[in-house]
Amino acid sequence: MQCLNKKFTPTLYCNTHGVPSRACLLTIRNLGIDVDLKYIDVFKGQQNTPDFVKINPLHQIPVLHIAEDNHILTESRAIMMYLATFMKSSLYPTNDLNKRALVDSKLFFDATTAHPAVKSFINQIIRVGVKKMPSEIRENLKTLLNTLEYFLSNSEWIAGNELTIADFAILASVESIKCWGATFNEYPRLNHWYERCRPLPGFTENHEGARKLAEKMAKLLDEPLWK
Numbered sequence: 001m002q003c004l005n006k007k008f009t010p011t012l013y014c015n016t017h018g019v020p021s022r023a024c025l026l027t028i029r030n031l032g033i034d035v036d037l038k039y040i041d042v043f044k045g046q047q048n049t050p051d052f053v054k055i056n057p058l059h060q061i062p063v064l065h066i067a068e069d070n071h072i073l074t075e076s077r078a079i080m081m082y083l084a085t086f087m088k089s090s091l092y093p094t095n096d097l098n099k100r101a102l103v104d105s106k107l108f109f110d111a112t113t114a115h116p117a118v119k120s121f122i123n124q125i126i127r128v129g130v131k132k133m134p135s136e137i138r139e140n141l142k143t144l145l146n147t148l149e150y151f152l153s154n155s156e157w158i159a160g161n162e163l164t165i166a167d168f169a170i171l172a173s174v175e176s177i178k179c180w181g182a183t184f185n186e187y188p189r190l191n192h193w194y195e196r197c198r199p200l201p202g203f204t205e206n207h208e209g210a211r212k213l214a215e216k217m218a219k220l221l222d223e224p225l226w227k
C-alpha cells in the first residue's frame with residue numbers, strides 16, 4: 001500500500017462498543033494506519049459535552065479529524081472510503097468502476113438495511129428499555145442473515161471476490177449478532193465468510209467490543225438475546 005506524500009495524523013473519535021466505530025477500526029487495522037484514538041463513552045453522555053458537539057453537532061461517533069487539513073469527517077462509511085482512498089488501497093478499488101460501484105452498493109445496503117436492523121435491536125434494549133424483544137425486530141435480523149447468505153452465494157466476499165471495506169462494514173454488524181448468540185448453522189456461506197474473516201487484523205478488537213456491548217444488553221433483557 002502506498003500513501004500520498006504528505007504528513008497524515010488522523011484522530012478517530014470512537015467507541016469499540018459501537019457498530020459504526022468498529023467498522024472504521026477494522027478498516028484502520030487492515031490498512032495499517034497509525035491513528036490517534038479518542039474514546040467517547042456514549043453511555044456516559046460524552047457525545048454531548050460542549051467540546052465534542054463542536055466537533056460533531058449531531059452528537060455522534062465515529063468522527064475522523066485530519067489535523068493537517070483541519071478537516072472533520074462524520075459517517076462511518078465515508079470515513080472508511082476516505083481512508084482506503086487516501087492509502088490507495090485495493091480494499092476500495094479505484095481503477096475499476098464496476099468493482100468500486102459494487103462496494104458502494106454494499107455500503108449503501110449496510111447504511112440503509114443492515115446497520116438499521118442491528119441498531120434497532122440495540123436501541124430497543126438500551127434506549128426504549130424493553131424486557132422482551134418485539135418479534136418484528138427479531139424477524140428483521142433473520143431477514144438480514146438470509147440476505148447476506150444470498151449475497152455470498154454469488155461471491156466469496158461481500159462485494160465481489162476480493163476483500164473490501166464492505167466486508168468490514170458488514171462484519172461489524174455480524175459480530176454483534178454473533179455475540180448475541182446466533183450460531184449461523186442455517187447460513188453455511190455466511191459462516192464460511194465469517195471464518196475467513198477471523199485472521200483479519202482487528203478481528204479480535206471487533207469481537208471484544210461487540211462482546212462487551214452484548215454483555216450489557218443481556219443484563220437488561222428478560223429473555224435470551226438470541227432465540
Ligand SMILES: N[C@@H](CCC(=O)N[C@@H](CS)C(=O)NCC(=O)O)C(=O)O
Pocket residue numbers: 018019020021042047059060061062074075076077
Ligand atoms: N450513520 C452514522 C451512525 C453513527 C451512530 O449511530 N453512532 C452512535 C454510536 S453507535 C452514536 O454516536 N450515538 C450517540 C447518540 O446518538 O447520542 C455512522 O454510520 O457513522
